[in-house]
Amino acid sequence: MPNSSHESHQVASWHEEAANLLVAARRQGTQLERLPVKLRPSTVDEGFAIQRKVSDVLERRIGAWKCALPPAGKAIAAPIYADSIYRTAQCHFSAGSVQSTVKAEPEIACFLKRDLPARRHAYGEAEVLDALGDVHLALELLGSRYSHPASLTFPELLADGLFNAGLFIGPRVDFIGGMRPDNLPAEFTISLAAAGETLVSFEGRHPDGNVLSPIVWLANFLRERGLGLQAGQAVITGSYAGVLELPLGRQLQIGFGALGILPIRFIFSE
Template sequence: MNTPAAAPALERLPVLEDQAARLLVAARRQGSLAERLPIELRPANLDEGFAIQRKVGDQLGWQAGAWKCALPPAGKLIAAPIYDAVIHRGAQCRIRAVRGQSCVRAEPELACLLARDLPPRSAAYGEAEVLDALGNVHLALELLGSRYAHPESLTFPELLADGLFNAGLVIGPRVQLREGATPADLPGEFTVSLTRAGHDTVSFAGRHPDRSVLAPIVWLVNFLRVRGLGLHAGQAVITGSYAGVLELPTGSELQIGFGDLGTLPIHFLS
């Protein structure tokens, strides 16, 4: 008996998702912080949060040059695009200054680049097939930020709609893998260090949250696959921080060490 009433509600969902996305897009374009979405526009579950996230990309008109992902904990979904417009290469990174902040919040990660496409299809992708599609690995920093003024008070679907705190990506030097090695052979643990001229080097015991970069990428490929999405050659995938969140000062030349894998030089300019 409730079916006729449910149909109009379902028809309204795309309209509400468009409206929610417009608010988040405006915050991105203006560099402002939005208050919480109006209650009628808030995603009620993970599917709605991801749908708004996709609408944000469509409305921005930006291409996804990378994805962030992780094996999802219960009740969560760790998948979000990183747009070409906020991907930085090289030792200098110009960022938009945020009032009251003199540091950049970033996570040290490894970025796996796709050597060939992994398009949507009916059959699931296995580890060997995904591994065969991966190419070079680079040292990377995920830049963090939110379009919400008070993200700590929001539900996870609301955070998912906004891209899970992603504000950009720095792709640094290529990792020189030993002969015959693949991304599956990357170490799950190494020392992460932060060096700033005139200051002592700070070191952290780095550890990948899922112990390997491969499993999260396989999960992401299959998550996207069933939604008619895929990964494309040249895109990068990051899979989790090796040392949590680092507070990196602007205006200083920094060296981020990734154990024996190499060093990422970076200088943030406002």
Template sequence: MPPAREQQAQAAIELIARRRAVKQGPRLLEALRPLDLEAGWQVQQEVTRQLGQAVGGWKASLPSAGKLVAAPIYQPTISRAAICAVPFPAGADTVAVEPELAFVLAQDLPPREQPYTQAEVDAAVGAVHAALEICASRYTDHTGLPFAELLADGIVNNGLWLGPALSAPDAAAFQLSWHIADGPAQTADARHPDGNPRAPLYWLANFLRERGVGLQAGQAVITGSYAGVLTLPMGKRTQFDYAGLARFEVEFRGQ
């Protein structure tokens, strides 16, 4: 195995060990740290190969200088249950979530030579759901880390809560409200960070096509938080309202 591949494999082994133990740790040893986005992507893909869990979805955002936002969401970490068990370190009493939309595919978008058009991607979408990305890192402190190291670890993804399908077409902005049991109602002007919630999906379909990966029917793709990160208490029911597009309630518990 070439030295670079050996380093990527060792980095993946360490990140997988933290996932399985539900423990965080310091930065990878200097010799194992990916130094650029391509190396970070390769470590991430090595994690997927060695972890052996099906990819049930993806997170994506439009690329920007120094950032490549494309990361798998593993099927065992995706939940639709009203009481959602979250793999968090022992003693955690809060969970960080991001309100998003999830595009659930009804058709495969496999690798091929010619790019996918927006119409082809739209035709592959079976439904659009309200969703909450569950956020956590395998690093004790991920703030300030080079993006390549975040990319290697799946860009702070720890799972996905998949809510109900929208009652109307997906919107770039809406009034978000949520209410934690025994607490006051809260609101936010929810806006998609890329303006068009489907734009990152179009990009991801062709990014994965070029990489020989592709998207599969049944996978859910989230494309960016509408309201940043919300911190919710474990063990308390929270009601969400996406301005009538979808209403749901969920309670997170550690596992």
């Protein structure tokens, strides 16, 4: 008969070994080609377990979550640490190497005004909606601890937080005309303006059609694993225009249709 305690310890051990490599890459600003074969997750559960170990080892407070309604066999959920959330229009941030652009995704950030803790029964849309408070324009800042992430499996990407490198919180959305988090427009024009350059615009669309459904999914995904969402945390639910390459050092104005304009200037810090 197998020793279940011993097997559990072995599983925890290799999860922690994998997490330690990803944590070292974060702290040193370096990249891995990929995890060693013996530490490589092959399932969503293994990838998420390593992701949780990364958070445990880092001991950084979670200030937000990214999520989306997952395709079959995947789970789109990853923490964003509070010390990598920026709120001033002069956005000083550090990266693994000197670069000329920042990869970012235009998103809507929904803040929780009350906890959605772990519990036995599922959360419904009405209860999640009631827990949501302010909504802000936002940019998810992208990066990876892998040197060639496009060639890796989904569980490996999940272990590393699904490309998350930070979050910029822009202006609050004023709810007028009965607008709420569950009826924000699914489509609007994303515009990008920089001084002295021609305005660029994109037809923006939320990948899941609305911001509420992914948050309901996330609340239940975490609940089933003994985790929860906390008041004050933000949740982002998908890019309205894919990945944008934004220049460093330029004053930018990013328009979110009628919802508002997000001003930002990225400044790289060593």
